Amino acid sequence: MKFFIVTLLSVFFVHGAQAKPLELIDLAGRKVTVETPVSRFGLSEGRYIATLSLLRENNPVEGLVGMMSPLKWTHPVLEQKLFSKFPKAKNIPVFGTKGADSVSAEKIIDLRPEVIILGLGDHGPNSKAKELIDQLEAAGIKIIFIDFRQNPLKNTLPSLKILGQLFGAEERAQAYIDFYQDRMDTIRTRLENVIDKPKVFLQVHAGRRECCWGMADGMLGPFVEYAGGNNIADKIAPGPTALHTHEFLLLENPDVWIATASGTIPEFESGALPVTTGAGVTAQIAEESLTRYLTTSEFQAMDAIRNGRAHSFWHNFYNSPLNIVVLEALAKWIHPTLFKDIDPQQTLNTLYNRFMPVEIDGTYFATYRHDKL
Incomplete structure (x- = not known):
């Protein structure tokens, strides 16, 4: 029995050592400290699964415990392909419909996410949803704001960097960022002298x-x-x-x-x-x-x-x-x-x-x- 307990403790500490606190500034300018890599999380919109697919090709939805809207509302074919490759994705709970008003803190808290990822100003709850934010934070849920919608020229790459940090996919995020930045630089350079x-x-x-x-x-x-x-x-x-x-x-x-x-x-x-x-x-x-x-x-x-x-x-x-x-x-x-x-x-x-x-x-x-x- 003693050996069994020691073994369990060893496993616990090994897994605990894998998690590390990360302090970041999200796209709403909020300082947030979260244990990474995140193992249980929620999304404001199912469309963000497409973004996670860029960073987590082995299983984009691993650890996703709930989202406001399903992926099929914007990417129905991608949803079917992901369902075929990752069957468990079919069972991800939906805690709302197409708008922020359909979301309640209770629905999210019941799913026990460590983190919920929201858009700075998308169709789901945004940075102005103070009551929801306060309730989730009181329940110990960390909130991270990203943005590919309000100001994508400025916020796309910082948002990708944050997601890479949250899921331990920094190298993959950086590879995409480098690809993206190279394309932007090419366009900017060629247009420098265009009147x-x-x-x-x-x-x-x-x-x-x-x-x-x-x-x-x-x-x-x-x-x-x-x-x-x-x-x-x-x-x-x-x-x-x-x-x-x-x-x-x-x-x-x-x-x-x-x-x-x-x-x-x-x-x-x-x-x-x-x-x-x-x-x-x-x-x-x-x-x-x-x-x-x-x-x-x-x-x-x-x-x-x-x-x-x-x-x-x-x-x-x-x-x-x-x-x-x-x-x-x-x-x-x-x-x-x-x-x-x-x-x-x-x-x-x-x-x-x-x-x-x-x-x-x-x-x-x-x-x-x-x-x-």
């Missing part, structure tokens, strides 16, 4: 929302300026998104029109308007859905459409460290000659091959073919 900045309109959820919601000062809006464009929505509606009229677009007459595409294959097949890209989508569907949406007279009067400089990309690159491929696509579409050797689809393929535990399929970018009308 001409084409006018660009970046439209959100084309065909799903009324025309025309534009991204400006926030989310992916600042990517337009970084990629050498002049975001026409920014000067009249400084904020993440705002509704603009067809008349505004006709008056400003952008040189380049770009849309985020959130349509699904069933919607496309039914004749619905949402522009479609993503996993399982063929190049033909992506192109035809974009053409279908742009056939109205209002769009056809715009130079960007008549000159074949209208494009779309998968909406869910937003709020994700995969947003680097959007930056490359914008640079190529805004300055096609300067970035003719850049291929965002190839960059995406490389990222999947190097970092993701599943293979990529589908079409994530499309260009309007005015000659096919």
Whole structure:
């Protein structure tokens, strides 16, 4: 019996020695000390599983005890692939729906996470949810804020670094950070002496929302300026998104029109308007859905459409460290000659091959073919 007890104590101390306290400053500017690597954690949105997949290819969801929303709401094909490879992922509890109001502290506390990872300003509880934060902290749950949504140009890489530290994946996080930074530096360097900045309109959820919601000062809006464009929505509606009229677009007459595409294959097949890209989508569907949406007279009067400089990309690159491929696509579409050797689809393929535990399929970018009308 004595030997048994000593053995148990030895095992306890060996495992205890593996954990170490980490003090970090999260993206809300909060100083947090947490034992790492984290073994039980929760997420505000299921979409963050895609990010964890970049850092934890052997099992992205290991230790995930609950999340506000399932991955299928934004990445249904990825969810099915992960379910196939990691069957236990099917049983992860969901403690809310699509909004912060659906989440209660009691639901989270019952799951006993050591840490809960929240977005600085995403669809789940954010840094302003003081009552929830206070209740969770009183229960001994550490809260870490990350951000790929509010200010991705500034916060994507620091957020990845934090996640790498939390899960003992520092080397893998740094490898992704180096890859990302190299792509950013290439774009910045090539644009250093560029004076001409084409006018660009970046439209959100084309065909799903009324025309025309534009991204400006926030989310992916600042990517337009970084990629050498002049975001026409920014000067009249400084904020993440705002509704603009067809008349505004006709008056400003952008040189380049770009849309985020959130349509699904069933919607496309039914004749619905949402522009479609993503996993399982063929190049033909992506192109035809974009053409279908742009056939109205209002769009056809715009130079960007008549000159074949209208494009779309998968909406869910937003709020994700995969947003680097959007930056490359914008640079190529805004300055096609300067970035003719850049291929965002190839960059995406490389990222999947190097970092993701599943293979990529589908079409994530499309260009309007005015000659096919």
